[in-house]
Amino acid sequence: MKQFFKTRVEWILLVVALIGHLVLLSTRLNQSEETPLLRAWTMEVASPFLMHAVGSVTSVSNVWRNYVDLRRTREENGALKGQIEQHRRTITGYEEKIKEIGRLQILSELETSLALPSVKARVIGGDPTQWYHSRILDKGMEAGLTRDCPAINADGVVGRIVQVSRNSSVLQLITDVDSGVGVLLENSRAQGVLKGEGRHEAFIEYVGSNEKVVVGEKVLTSGLDQIYPKGLLVGYVVATKPAKQVFQKVDVAISANVLKLEEVLVLKKESPG
Amino acid sequence: MGNFLRSTAVLIIIVSTVVLQVLLTRYFPRLPLDLPLVAVLYLTMAKESLLWTILSGTAVGFLQDSLSPGPLGLNGFTKIAIGCLAYMANTIIAIDRVATRWGMLFVSSLLAALLFLLLRVLFLNRNETIDGERILLSGLINACAGLPLFYIFDKISQPANE
Numbered sequence: 001m002k003q004f005f006k007t008r009v010e011w012i013l014l015v016v017a018l019i020g021h022l023v024l025l026s027t028r029l030n031q032s033e034e035t036p037l038l039r040a041w042t043m044e045v046a047s048p049f050l051m052h053a054v055g056s057v058t059s060v061s062n063v064w065r066n067y068v069d070l071r072r073t074r075e076e077n078g079a080l081k082g083q084i085e086q087h088r089r090t091i092t093g094y095e096e097k098i099k100e101i102g103r104l105q106i107l108s109e110l111e112t113s114l115a116l117p118s119v120k121a122r123v124i125g126g127d128p129t130q131w132y133h134s135r136i137l138d139k140g141m142e143a144g145l146t147r148d149c150p151a152i153n154a155d156g157v158v159g160r161i162v163q164v165s166r167n168s169s170v171l172q173l174i175t176d177v178d179s180g181v182g183v184l185l186e187n188s189r190a191q192g193v194l195k196g197e198g199r200h201e202a203f204i205e206y207v208g209s210n211e212k213v214v215v216g217e218k219v220l221t222s223g224l225d226q227i228y229p230k231g232l233l234v235g236y237v238v239a240t241k242p243a244k245q246v247f248q249k250v251d252v253a254i255s256a257n258v259l260k261l262e263e264v265l266v267l268k269k270e271s272p273g
Numbered sequence: 274m275g276n277f278l279r280s281t282a283v284l285i286i287i288v289s290t291v292v293l294q295v296l297l298t299r300y301f302p303r304l305p306l307d308l309p310l311v312a313v314l315y316l317t318m319a320k321e322s323l324l325w326t327i328l329s330g331t332a333v334g335f336l337q338d339s340l341s342p343g344p345l346g347l348n349g350f351t352k353i354a355i356g357c358l359a360y361m362a363n364t365i366i367a368i369d370r371v372a373t374r375w376g377m378l379f380v381s382s383l384l385a386a387l388l389f390l391l392l393r394v395l396f397l398n399r400n401e402t403i404d405g406e407r408i409l410l411s412g413l414i415n416a417c418a419g420l421p422l423f424y425i426f427d428k429i430s431q432p433a434n435e
Contacts, residue, residue: 024345125295
């Protein structure tokens with residue numbers, strides 16, 4: 001039998017580290033309304049790296065695309081290669097800009113139509129674990145974001161802010177397993193709680209088995225959770241599970257494509273008074 | 274001093290796996306990959322010291338938890354515990370060949386997933402359903418991605434071993 005621990009210190013450190021993490025896990029620090037300072041600092045330090053990294057990835061992918069194009073044009077005409085490449089690069093840049101302007105335009109129209117204080121934010125990162133569905137945004141407290149601010153895009157509700165630092169925030173998507181949204185069905189007016197399944201799908205809990213739910217019916221926010229304003233589109237009913245007990249399970253297709261989020265509109269919470 | 278610098282470089286690379294993970298999941302949200310776990314396992318194997326497992330597990334876990342909606346402590350505990358198990362396994366079987374490394378990465382990934390879900394049930398009072406297919410896929414992807422990463426890490430830290 002080999003010796004696992006070379007020194008007593010290692011053994012003690014291991015026990016202390018494991019117990020420390022369990023204590024951290026079970027303390028109220030994680031449940032407090034405010035983002036813990038250490039966590040906020042970490043987010044603050046990480047966000048500039050992520051912003052630059054996202055820019056670099058875009059540049060690298062542009063360079064790769066251009067390289068492929070370059071090879072094709074070289075075969076056709078060497079003399080025109082540089083010129084074509086330059087035009088292509090410019091066009092690609094313009095196209096990206098046009099697409100971005102289009103998306104921002106839609107968000108601006110949405111912002112105007114909602115008449116609620118809001119902030120446009122860019123997605124700068126995904127979830128660092130494989131277990132949650134979240135995105136890191138480039139706006140934080142400085143832009144007026146706080147915990148529980150809802151985020152939407154032109155297609156519907158996408159999630160809510162769960163952690164905020166000065167210049168970045170963590171957006172929990174409505175498909176996350178820990179997410180819950182108070183919803184109501186457009187026609188039947190049945191209310192329930194939309195829960196994420198962690199697989200980019202969601203279902204509604206607590207819909208009475210006597211409620212007549214129709215496939216294709218719109219799912220809207222009910223406003224009862226006091227996070228999402230009432231009447232925002234969440235998705236559409238795709239299936240209902242036969243009622244075995246008091247409640248039936250309603251499967252929902254989320255209207256917003258949360259897998260391809262690039263920009264979102266975060267609705268600011270109105271400060272009391 | 275040279276060893277210190279190389280160790281620091283390794284630590285920076287380990288931490289940068291979290292940044293890489295965040296970027297990867299931004300562009301490939303469905304990818305069930307846990308690069309930080311691979312990095313912690315590498316350090317455990319390469320340094321053959323629990324101290325490195327504890328340090329890297331804590332740092333990487335804290336970073337992951339800070340940038341996700343989950344509570345602090347969850348990923349740190351998982352990384353240290355799985356790193357410790359891998360360390361123990363390494364004292365019994367020499368995990369230095371491709372096949373044993375692949376097996377260790379695969380099993381560690383499965384155990385990490387199960388431990389993560391268990392902690393959520395025990396400490397966060399969540400009802401978890403075990404998605405066997407996803408956990409297996411995650412194990413396969415982590416094991417396959419881990420091998421070239423181990424090779425790269427080996428190349429980086431090689432001068433320290435000479």
